[in-house]
Amino acid sequence: MCLIVVGWRVHPDYPLVVAANRDEFYARPSTPIGRWPQAPQVIGGRDLEAGGTWLGIAEGGRFAAVTNVREPGMAKGTRSRGELTRNFLVTDLPPKHYADTIAYADYSGFNLLLADGDTLVYCSNRDGEPRALAPGVYGLSNHLLDSPWPKLLAARQAFSKALPGLPDTDAFFRILADEQIVADENLPNTGVPLAWERLLSAVFVKSETYGTRASTLTWLHRDGGVTIRERCFGPYGQPLQSSAISTGE
Template sequence: MCIAALALGVHPVFPFICVANRDEFHNRPTAPLQVWPVPGGFVLAGKDLQSGGSWLGLSSKGEFALLTNVRNAALNLPATAPSRGELVLSAIENGQGPTEEMSLNYAGFNLVHGNLNTLTIHCTSNQGLKLNNGVPFSVLLEPGIYSVSNGHLGAPWPKTRRLEAGLEHQLVRLNNSNTDRRHFEQSLLELLGHTGLAEDTELPYTGVPHEWEKMLSAVKIVSPLYGTRSSAVILMDTKKIVQFTEITFNPAGDETGRETLQIQITS
């Protein structure tokens, strides 16, 4: 997962909203959104078929997690290091994030995780431990709108500013109209489809070549080698009914599949 925005407790109809894009090399084997049986229930998530784990998912009991990689060469680890995708499944299945000690075994990450029943959501990151850059290990997210990409939570990258502002605008539109769930969801998917690039003066510096930094500045990345593989929207209403929609894309950015799953969260 490379960019996400969330609205927590800010809308009377949808107390939880998540919009997210997963960017990855196109040759990395992946299974789309599906139901995974686990002890005591099930998980809704896509599957990384190369290293296991996932990037975004939730359980029938309301445990939720998403992960973004932190793009900083100082945080890279050898290929033999454990996959960060297992942190998502662990948080969903166990209801908690990693300890500080555990997190040092992984390359740089931001893990947004918590319970949708209580809307107790945390953002856990190991980059502060490794870089001493002031990023806290774990913070509780108060009601509000948040965005995260490959920096730290709320880092003002052009793509995160665009997605967060777009989500806020769509919430205002929803309040001022009779838009139904289907049309609201489609408007959020359109936000995730923005392919415009940032100006050079706006680009963050993360150590990758300029042409890559430019390409990666889009909300939706379209490139033959690496790009946005899927877009996802998760909506939970006041009755704890969650609708999870995922669209998958080919290297040309064309839609290749769409899956919508709906579940009732249990306590």
């Protein structure tokens, strides 16, 4: 997952709203959103290679999403970051309590968002202690929370403007489909070759082998129900399928 924008307690009817793009190699096997066979209360995609997930939500507002930290040349962690989200979603630990149990040194660089309907917590093994977030709109890409990368700033601003339009989703999927490449002078310097910095500077990434695999929009209702909608893509951004699941309505 390479872009997540979250509205936390800023919409009068939907206390949690999340728009996210998952960027990954197309060859990595995964499933679209669905109820998990071993934990049917959870709705999300599943990584079939390592067994975790990049994003999931459960009725009542239990939510988790993860991004990696782009740091080429660093030693790889011994455990998959996708298990951080998976393990939280199938437990009932409060977000801060769960964050305190993580063996941070076992993982490559990550950012993790955890919610339970009452609290939204951000934690990272590259950014100090876990912390609860105040109401507001937040963004994550492949650095730290609210790092001022051009695509993140643009997506967060557009997300804030789109929030009053929910439950209409068109504006959010337009945000997630933005293919604009950032000018070289405004690119972050994350240690990857310039061609990759350019490719990854877009909100919606596409190429032959790597790109945005899924665009996901999910929100929590005041009554505890959830809605999640997803669009999946293949090489060069080819649309594959769309899915929608709602509970508690």
